[in-house]
Amino acid sequence: MAGVAESLVTEDFRKLYGSAEGVRVFRAPGRVNLIGEHTDYNLGFVLPVALDLATYIATAPSGVPSGPGKVRIYSEHRQEMREWNTAELATLQPARHWTDYPIGVAQELLSAGFAIEPTNLLIRSTVPEGSGLSSSAALEVSTALAFLAGRSIDPLSLARLCQRAERNFVGMPCGIMDQYISVFGREHSAVEIDCRSLGHRLVALPSGIAFVAVNTMVKHALAGSAYKERVAECAAAVAGIKEKFPSVESLRDVSPERFESVAHSLPPVVARRARHVVTEDARVGRFVEASAAGDLALMGKLLVESHRSLQHDYEVSCAELDFLVDTALTIDGVFGSRMTGGGFGGCIVTMLRPDAAARFSEQIARIYERQFQVAPRIYACQPSAGAMQVLDFGTIPAA
Numbered sequence: 001m002a003g004v005a006e007s008l009v010t011e012d013f014r015k016l017y018g019s020a021e022g023v024r025v026f027r028a029p030g031r032v033n034l035i036g037e038h039t040d041y042n043l044g045f046v047l048p049v050a051l052d053l054a055t056y057i058a059t060a061p062s063g064v065p066s067g068p069g070k071v072r073i074y075s076e077h078r079q080e081m082r083e084w085n086t087a088e089l090a091t092l093q094p095a096r097h098w099t100d101y102p103i104g105v106a107q108e109l110l111s112a113g114f115a116i117e118p119t120n121l122l123i124r125s126t127v128p129e130g131s132g133l134s135s136s137a138a139l140e141v142s143t144a145l146a147f148l149a150g151r152s153i154d155p156l157s158l159a160r161l162c163q164r165a166e167r168n169f170v171g172m173p174c175g176i177m178d179q180y181i182s183v184f185g186r187e188h189s190a191v192e193i194d195c196r197s198l199g200h201r202l203v204a205l206p207s208g209i210a211f212v213a214v215n216t217m218v219k220h221a222l223a224g225s226a227y228k229e230r231v232a233e234c235a236a237a238v239a240g241i242k243e244k245f246p247s248v249e250s251l252r253d254v255s256p257e258r259f260e261s262v263a264h265s266l267p268p269v270v271a272r273r274a275r276h277v278v279t280e281d282a283r284v285g286r287f288v289e290a291s292a293a294g295d296l297a298l299m300g301k302l303l304v305e306s307h308r309s310l311q312h313d314y315e316v317s318c319a320e321l322d323f324l325v326d327t328a329l330t331i332d333g334v335f336g337s338r339m340t341g342g343g344f345g346g347c348i349v350t351m352l353r354p355d356a357a358a359r360f361s362e363q364i365a366r367i368y369e370r371q372f373q374v375a376p377r378i379y380a381c382q383p384s385a386g387a388m389q390v391l392d393f394g395t396i397p398a399a
């Protein structure tokens, strides 16, 4: 973690809660999705990498001296402490507050038969919020591990439990991608997830490329409601296609060719949404093949096709994302670029020659700031390991 200031999270934990006896630290990373956007809830394919940006939670049983019977959670980022009696956790209602994530996780753990012990938590995160790099999943997975405090759970159950927390309590009908990659991420690899079978394979990326994410620094208010609308539009497309092809259960079952044979029978907006999903699924497979063949130009071209499809057919991009992608494509050493994550703000991800990264970052920041009067943040996307307990818990990068 060279270059990142390190601080003693256990020391901070002791200051906050009066004791660091029995403290453990858990980590869950954010992610950048390389390709396969809005395909996960259509049971298709995605290709994310886990980042070295992560949420860390220091936790210890809250016996004496902090007092029994309570769960306390402190968010360093919000500088906010909240507490609940363990007995009330099961019946809490969503508060439209950041604590909905940990409370949603607590409720899912309880439903799965895991008791929640009186505990103190200190949350420290280096995943920027609202950036489309999945700070929510990082918070869910790290909270689940903190509440489990070493009790074992199989990794897929962990990912699914955290997805349920977001769907049931937070109220976002998300797919499985973010929680899955936060659990299953691997150093040096992208992870191709089959969102129907929930299996995955590791994809070694060719040498001679790097991925850089650039943050628009905006998150438009539309993001949540538009996401739900897209989920509903995809369901409408499946219902329409089913009339002709009864075996179709999700857009995953529809090839681009078959889709074109029924597209005319769907309402135009629904047809465009579905066209994005079926072509995007196909692009994931083609991207993985191009990667295996070391065809960097084709990989870049597929990234741009993905963006155009999200921009025009799925309509989840925005002026800032389009501007960044269009600018990225004019910069030397860039193979391709696209928005990443849910859309309506957040980040683009750009594939480029490693030696071009420094100039790229400098140029795109300057051009974006001139246009939007805000400096974008830029992150090197280093494929990193999924959630795990941090054994050397003395050193956690400062946010």
Ligand code: GLA
Residues within 6 Å of the ligand: 036, 037, 038, 039, 040, 041, 134, 174, 175, 176, 177, 178, 341, 342, 343
């Ligand atoms: C959000 C959701 C994911 C996925 C992406 C879009 O990040 O949480 O499940 O649907 O949007 O690909």
